Ligand SMILES: Nc1ncnc2c1ncn2[C@@H]1O[C@H](COP(=O)(O)OP(=O)(O)OP(=O)(O)O)[C@@H](O)[C@H]1O
């Protein structure tokens with residue numbers, strides 16, 4: 283019997299740390315002995331460059347435009363520890379749906395049975411924050427990914443994007459869409475940031491997979507074109523990424539989340555604003571505020 287390939291999609295607000303987290307996750311899973319493919323779905327096509335010494339690879343859509351027809355293997359490049367890297371790419375700026383690259387690239391790889399032929403254990407899609415364009419919803423809608431994880435900080439706009447993603451997942455969940463594995467809390471350093479995320483996951487009936495601190499090690503590694511796993515394998519930050527990989531590897535049951543409606547989200551945010559102000563003014567202790 284063919285082995286089950288675990289397909290994971292990572293979503294999150296623009297600039298929140300999706301590609302950084304995804305690349306470190308791929309690197310850590312590959313160090314655990316798994317065969318991993320990282321599939322960049324962003325038209326910017328910069329998902330996989332820290333797996334390849336800071337270099338960029340041609341995208342599936344670029345190759346199609348250039349040659350008319352593409353063999354799947356021409357669009358697959360190997361990076362750190364043999365990780366397979368693919369970038370879907372996008373249409374020429376300002377023309378067409380930016381999500382088309384994902385649809386085209388996924389079709390190409392599926393038609394040519396690439397996942398099975400490469401004997402992959404993991405395919406990790408590094409997607410985008412908003413699911414407004416049909417193409418970006420493909421990994422969820424078509425059930426291509428089994429598990430969705432969202433990268434979020436405790437900033438309201440990141441949580442707002444995560445909540446919108448939850449709405450998208452819920453919408454497609456009855457039609458065989460991907461379900462939610464949990465939240466990867468990125469750039470969480472202080473206790474109040476942790477409390478805000480903890481409260482949000484509780485209200486939306488999901489979970490935090492790992493708390494990833496903001497760290498200069500990530501910046502240093504990125505500047506030398508590497509993931510933290512490769513560039514600073516003995517660092518505390520690398521340990522955190524390895525813990526995330528272990529947690530995701532052990533994860534089996536994803537669920538339909540319970541997104542907040544706009545009124546609930548507004549009230550939730552207002553409550554946190556009051557708590558933080560009250561603590562700052564010394565009206566309540568941080569402990570009492572759950573901070
Ligand atoms: N935990 C962290 N510590 C320090 N820097 C971080 C951390 N996470 C992400 N960054 C930095 O934040 C910047 C944005 O990260 P990244 O490119 O991964 O975000 P993204 O969500 O993929 O962005 P986009 O939406 O543009 O694709 C990068 O320079 C990255 O190094």
Ligand SMILES: [Mg+2]
Pocket residue numbers: 300301302324328329408
């Ligand atoms: Mg990115």
